[in-house]
Structures are given as C-alpha cells and as structure tokens.
Amino acid sequence: MWSMSYERITRAVALSGAALMLTATACQSGEEPSSARPSETPTPGAGWEFTTHPNLTPPLVDVSQTRAPATEAPARPADEDLFMVAPKGEESPMTALMIADSEGDPVWVHPVEGNSYNFRTQEYNGEQVLTWWRGDNSTQGHGKGEFVIMNNSYEVITTVTTTGTARADFHEITITDDGTALLASYPTVGGQDLTEFDGPKDGYVLDGVIQEVDIATGEVLFEWSALDHVDLSETENSMEDRDEQDGSEEKPFDFFHINSVTEDGDSLLVSARNTHAIYRIDRETGELDWTLGGNASDFKMTGDSYFAWQHDAQRQEDGTITLFDNQSSPPIGDQSRGLRLDVDTENMTASVVTEYLPPDGRLAASQGNLQVRDNGNVVIGWGAEPFYSEYTAEGELLYDAKLSGGDNYRAYRLPWEGDPTRPPRLEVEDRMAYVSWNGATEVASWRFLGGPDAEDATEVATVPREGFETTMPVPDQPYVAAEALDADGNVLDTVSVQTDSDS
Structure with a gap:
C-alpha cells in the first residue's frame, strides 16, 4: 500500500x-x-507537507495498480490528463479541490470552507473552465448554494444558482453549448399525504426541481418539478430507515432525490436516487418520455440490469446509458459497480452491456460517478469509498487509487492546462x-x-x-x-x- x-x-x-x-x-x-x-x-489520514505551502495538506494518494490495456484504444489522449477530486469529510486531512497527476501527486490544491462537490472541467463561452459547488450542506443529502466557474488562471469569472426556488443543490451543474446551466434544487413542500410511509397526513416533502439557467443573465429558461410528474408511491425511500426524515417541516421526506441532470438530445436525462430510476424528460413540455428502473419502470429490466440508489446517469455516443450503481444505502447488493446499459426503446427492454466491478467488493453508501473518456476508457469515482479507478471500455481494471482519508463526491480524468x-x-x-x-x-x-x-x-x-x-x-x-x-x-x-x- x-x-x-x-x-x-x-x-x-x-x-x-x-x-x-x-x-x-x-x-x-x-x-x-x-x-x-x-x-x-x-498512517491513514496523513496529508502532504509542503515547505512552500505549509497551509496545504491534501490527502496522500495511494496508486495501488497501474497497467496498460492489452489493446491500445484509438485516439488515446495524452497520459498527462489529470484527475480531479474534492476530498472532504472528517477523516480527510484537508477539505480542498485537488488536481492530481497519474502518480497521485498534487498539481493544484485549493483550500475551501465547508465541503465542495462536483469539481471538474467544462467548457463555457468556448473556453475551458473549472466548476464546483459551494454553500450550506448541513442538511444530510443535499445543499443550498451556488456553483463557481473559474478560468484556467484560477480566477473566478462568475457564479450561478437557481432562482425562485431553493438555492442550487450540490449534485449537478451541466454547462450546455448554449451557455446555460442545468441545475437542481430541493425546496420543501407541504400538504402531502405521507400516511402510506408512516408519516403525517398533512406532511412535508423535498421536491426535486430542475432549472435551466442562462449563466450570463440568471434567467430561468426551463423549470421542472418532480412532484408534478412523479407519484410519491414510486419512492424506495423509507422514513423508518431515516432518522433525519419524519415528514415534518423541519425533517421533510426526501421521496425523489435528484443527483444528475444531463442533456439527451432535445430531452433531459435525470437520475433520482430515491426512486431507483432514470427519467427522460421532454425539454419543451416537461412530460416524461419514459422511466427506466424503479417500481414504475417502462422497461423490462433483463438480466442483472436492475440498479439501486444510483448516481450520474449519462447518455453515451453509442446510445447506451451509463451510471454509477451504488446498490446502497441501505444495502441491496454486495458491491457497487459502474454500469453500461443497452436501452431498447422499441422492445422496451434494458440489458447490461458492461459492468465495471471494484477489485475489493467496495460498497459506496452514497455519491459516485462514471465518466467515459474520449479514448473509451471509463473512470469511476467511488463516492463514500475513498477510491477512484480507470478501466478499459470492456471493463478491465487499469488503475486504482485511494485517498489517505475522507471521501469525494465525483472523480474525473480530463485534460487541463493551468x-x-x-x-x-x-x-x-x-x-x-x-x-x-x-x-x-x-x-x-x-x-x-x-x-x-x-x-x-x-x-x-x-x-x-x-x-x-x-x-x-x-x-x-x-x-x-x-x-x-x-x-x-x-x-x-x-x-x-x-x-x-x-x-
């Protein structure tokens, strides 16, 4: 180690x-x-010590496995592509944004107050930028804050958040080619009958609201509410298993729990953790094109395609859908996995194309992501488990790294020039x-x-x-x-x- x-x-x-x-x-x-x-x-929890930057003590990174793929993938990007993580948590020696090279050495470390999420590169106005969330995440499972957009000189150029609802949650910012941001929020809504969940008849829930916001002006161009389109009965959440949820205004029931919003052609692809489902939403009308997974699935989930408590649903160029399948929490499976699904909208079936399995059976109770690189390789951030990995497109493990302490919401490997x-x-x-x-x-x-x-x-x-x-x-x-x-x-x-x- x-x-x-x-x-x-x-x-x-x-x-x-x-x-x-x-x-x-x-x-x-x-x-x-x-x-x-x-x-x-x-020892675990140890941080780096730098003479030139004594205030920077990010977690050490153990790279325990590296090997080249058996067959070189076409159009492989330079090996200098960098890993991007945001270590946090009580066991992390530092809460920070960190860009690291393939050997685990820091390239850029930026201390932050509180926890930060969703740190990665994106493109805005034709330029490469860094994005991440900052704000109040004292309520378990979601936050209220804003996303920061920084140029390649590490200068903040703007921020963006939601309008007319709760402030932006930390789970997602997707910047579109039109200069807009896809954001989510968790407003508390009363007047909900929660008796079937052993809650009050006139109870409170956390809605899941999606907004598309013009970054330059803050104008809301599109808004969607889960309560308007998804029945409460679709939830897999249980107040019995959640001490922080009793259906009161102070502890609202989190029935939906948006954790990713991305473009899927002219529609949106949304992952909802607490319904074990992915939704395709018509961008014009807000109506559901279909539901994949969960107890109201429009698709027959064949083979081992069932997923639970998942994160980060993405449509890929070959038409498949990828996601990080937590399988916890509470636990349903023995281990988390990356998953690539074939979604047949003619026969309305879903099947597994590729599984990306951990080397040690790790089970992530929260967070996590799956990124498909330009060369076809797959990077997985293991969320609550302090690891990030890289695989071939076919599922062969190439690289596995572990933070010395804490956890990380998502991990990416991307080109960056600072x-x-x-x-x-x-x-x-x-x-x-x-x-x-x-x-x-x-x-x-x-x-x-x-x-x-x-x-x-x-x-x-x-x-x-x-x-x-x-x-x-x-x-x-x-x-x-x-x-x-x-x-x-x-x-x-x-x-x-x-x-x-x-x-």
Whole structure:
C-alpha cells in the first residue's frame, strides 16, 4: 500500500540530515539528487507537507495498480490528463479541490470552507473552465448554494444558482453549448399525504426541481418539478430507515432525490436516487418520455440490469446509458459497480452491456460517478469509498487509487492546462531549496541559480519537476533563484529569495 505515492513524498517533506548530505554530494558530482523513502509507512489520514505551502495538506494518494490495456484504444489522449477530486469529510486531512497527476501527486490544491462537490472541467463561452459547488450542506443529502466557474488562471469569472426556488443543490451543474446551466434544487413542500410511509397526513416533502439557467443573465429558461410528474408511491425511500426524515417541516421526506441532470438530445436525462430510476424528460413540455428502473419502470429490466440508489446517469455516443450503481444505502447488493446499459426503446427492454466491478467488493453508501473518456476508457469515482479507478471500455481494471482519508463526491480524468496568475514560491532552509508553482501544468523542469546577487548568479543545476514541490541543495549564497522551464526550455517565470548567507 501507498508505495507509488510515497516513493516521491520526499519532494514534500524535509529531508533528514543524512539524506541531505548524500544529496549535496550527488549535486557536487553533477548527479541528479536521489530520492529517499520515508522511514515509516504513513498512517491513514496523513496529508502532504509542503515547505512552500505549509497551509496545504491534501490527502496522500495511494496508486495501488497501474497497467496498460492489452489493446491500445484509438485516439488515446495524452497520459498527462489529470484527475480531479474534492476530498472532504472528517477523516480527510484537508477539505480542498485537488488536481492530481497519474502518480497521485498534487498539481493544484485549493483550500475551501465547508465541503465542495462536483469539481471538474467544462467548457463555457468556448473556453475551458473549472466548476464546483459551494454553500450550506448541513442538511444530510443535499445543499443550498451556488456553483463557481473559474478560468484556467484560477480566477473566478462568475457564479450561478437557481432562482425562485431553493438555492442550487450540490449534485449537478451541466454547462450546455448554449451557455446555460442545468441545475437542481430541493425546496420543501407541504400538504402531502405521507400516511402510506408512516408519516403525517398533512406532511412535508423535498421536491426535486430542475432549472435551466442562462449563466450570463440568471434567467430561468426551463423549470421542472418532480412532484408534478412523479407519484410519491414510486419512492424506495423509507422514513423508518431515516432518522433525519419524519415528514415534518423541519425533517421533510426526501421521496425523489435528484443527483444528475444531463442533456439527451432535445430531452433531459435525470437520475433520482430515491426512486431507483432514470427519467427522460421532454425539454419543451416537461412530460416524461419514459422511466427506466424503479417500481414504475417502462422497461423490462433483463438480466442483472436492475440498479439501486444510483448516481450520474449519462447518455453515451453509442446510445447506451451509463451510471454509477451504488446498490446502497441501505444495502441491496454486495458491491457497487459502474454500469453500461443497452436501452431498447422499441422492445422496451434494458440489458447490461458492461459492468465495471471494484477489485475489493467496495460498497459506496452514497455519491459516485462514471465518466467515459474520449479514448473509451471509463473512470469511476467511488463516492463514500475513498477510491477512484480507470478501466478499459470492456471493463478491465487499469488503475486504482485511494485517498489517505475522507471521501469525494465525483472523480474525473480530463485534460487541463493551468496558467496561474500567482507566482511560484521558493524557500531555502539549511542550503536546501524548495520550489513549487501551485496549478502550473506546463512546468517540465526547474533551473536553480545562486550567487551574491541576481546579476552575478550562476546556474547550480537544472532538474526535472517531480511532484508538487521540487527540492535541490544550493550553495551558501545570499541570492537563490529558481526558473520554471517548459518542455522546450523556455522560462515561464522566475522566483528568488535573499538568504541569510554572509558569503
């Protein structure tokens, strides 16, 4: 466990005196500094430690399995595509947004207050952006807040939320090609007969409301309410199993629970966790085209196609529908899975095309997603279980990673080019230089300089960037600098410090 990440952790922790002497000797002989492994295996819940960013302590990532697919997929994107997660929870050493490389090393870490959800890249006005939710999620299972949209310089350009209903829930933001956002909210609605659920006759429920909002103006272009189109009897939720729900205004019954809203041609595809169903909604009329799964399914669920407490329903280019099948909570199956379904709208049957099974039988009580990459590979975020994985399209496991603590709503692997406006950071302690540039994706190497001043500084060494923070022994000189170099050797930025040296 932890082997691949921890072999490189010395880029993030102070070296022992012995390791420092060995590294300095290597530098003087013209060799690249060697990596020393920590003397003890870090415990679960351990976070990174950076000299240049002592406030950043994201969870370590254990990459326990990597292997190439047996057959190379066509049009495979660069291996530099990055993973995007938002670790949170009491066991996480830090609540943050984190972009990480395939070896589990952070590329960008952004601390947040409270929990954040749905962190990923999307396209807005022809530009690549980062999106995520922030707000109040003190009520279990949903939130009220807004989505943040940030450019590739990590500057917030706008926010978007719902209007005329509860503020936007954290489960979904899908940005469309028209510059709109598909959002969900959970308003409390009274006057509902909940006696069949052992609740009050005049009780309260959480409705599921979908809005399509123009991001630039905030105008609501489309609105849909689950209460208007789905009968309460379709719920699989039970107040008996939920201490936080009794049908009162303070603890309304969550009968529907929207957790994804995406486009499906001219319609919308909506996943409702608490009905175990996926709905296709006519975008013009709001009427249901059909219901897939649950106790009111329009389709015969053949074979092992039945899903429960699912998340993240998506229509794929080949016509199949993918989703993350939690199978919990409460548990119905033995393990969660990624699922690709063939949905035959002529014969009204659904069947399994591919299952994406975990290597260890993990069962996610909440959250989770399934992303199909451009090369056909499938990335799964395991939600309440602190893992993310990658598979071939056929279901062969290629990659499995585990956060050292906490959980994560969704995980993605996507291309991203970060060009931060904030400069690099450099610290020098005991003749050891530590340099980092939070969020910069184009840095291939660092050139270290030292001397009496900037004018007379000479090169000490040029070393490849490895991990978030790169270290290098430097001469005992008053001036030390580090130049960030791209793959062609161009200087992207320079950072320098004045040391306490009397040389």
